[in-house]
Amino acid sequence: MPSSPTCWRSSRWLALPFASGLAALPVAAAAQMGNPGFMAPDTRTDESGMPAADQKNAADILFVQLLGEGGLAEVALGELAVEKAGAPAVEAFAERMVADHGAANTRLTAIAEDADIVMPAELNPEHVAMRETLAAMDAAVFDLDYMRAQVVEHQKAAQLLEWEINAGQNAPLQGFAAETLPTVLQHLVMAREIVEVLAREQVAAAPPAPRASP
Numbered sequence: 001m002p003s004s005p006t007c008w009r010s011s012r013w014l015a016l017p018f019a020s021g022l023a024a025l026p027v028a029a030a031a032q033m034g035n036p037g038f039m040a041p042d043t044r045t046d047e048s049g050m051p052a053a054d055q056k057n058a059a060d061i062l063f064v065q066l067l068g069e070g071g072l073a074e075v076a077l078g079e080l081a082v083e084k085a086g087a088p089a090v091e092a093f094a095e096r097m098v099a100d101h102g103a104a105n106t107r108l109t110a111i112a113e114d115a116d117i118v119m120p121a122e123l124n125p126e127h128v129a130m131r132e133t134l135a136a137m138d139a140a141v142f143d144l145d146y147m148r149a150q151v152v153e154h155q156k157a158a159q160l161l162e163w164e165i166n167a168g169q170n171a172p173l174q175g176f177a178a179e180t181l182p183t184v185l186q187h188l189v190m191a192r193e194i195v196e197v198l199a200r201e202q203v204a205a206a207p208p209a210p211r212a213s214p
Helices: 020-024 027-031 058-084 088-114 125-135 139-167 171-205
Strands: none
Touching (some): 058 088, 088 139, 139 171
8 A cells, every 4th residue: 555645844843842731721821922032033022021912933934834734735635535535434534624624724814914924825735746646546545545644744733833832922823823732633633543443444354365385
């Protein structure tokens, strides 16, 4: 079976921390975020030295770019999977991805516009290649490859959300990240469970290996 396609720019992820305990971060606390350790040189500060409200730094800009690219891909790949999926669980998962990530994309677009950050408007080349690879697969192998790719994608999305919480400066973006992280982690759990089921079914359906001649 073909290996699962991947599409993220791995060099950008080497320094991203993963700490799933941040999923429980209160939204109220996120609204008071700000990160003087990652301030741009021209950042305005309040009397306490913290960044003034609604400013952005380099982490915020990269966050919007990468999460925006990932969100567009989730919807596009989800729509493809709704058409190609053979297993009902995969089809249901794909429908959930289209709905959840479509709603998140709309929210992120509005916040990014307020912060004067440009959202991606189309799939990047890596995601285009991923969609083409999945679209060309036989139905017999599509489900497992799509779901394995979803495990990878949601691991990286969770890392990116946590990175924004820690390194971002724009409070609305940090709040969005804190609110979105639990949903992404839930998607990750769902994807892993479906992969486990599909992998077991694949093993069970495989023909027995021929016996060696005496």
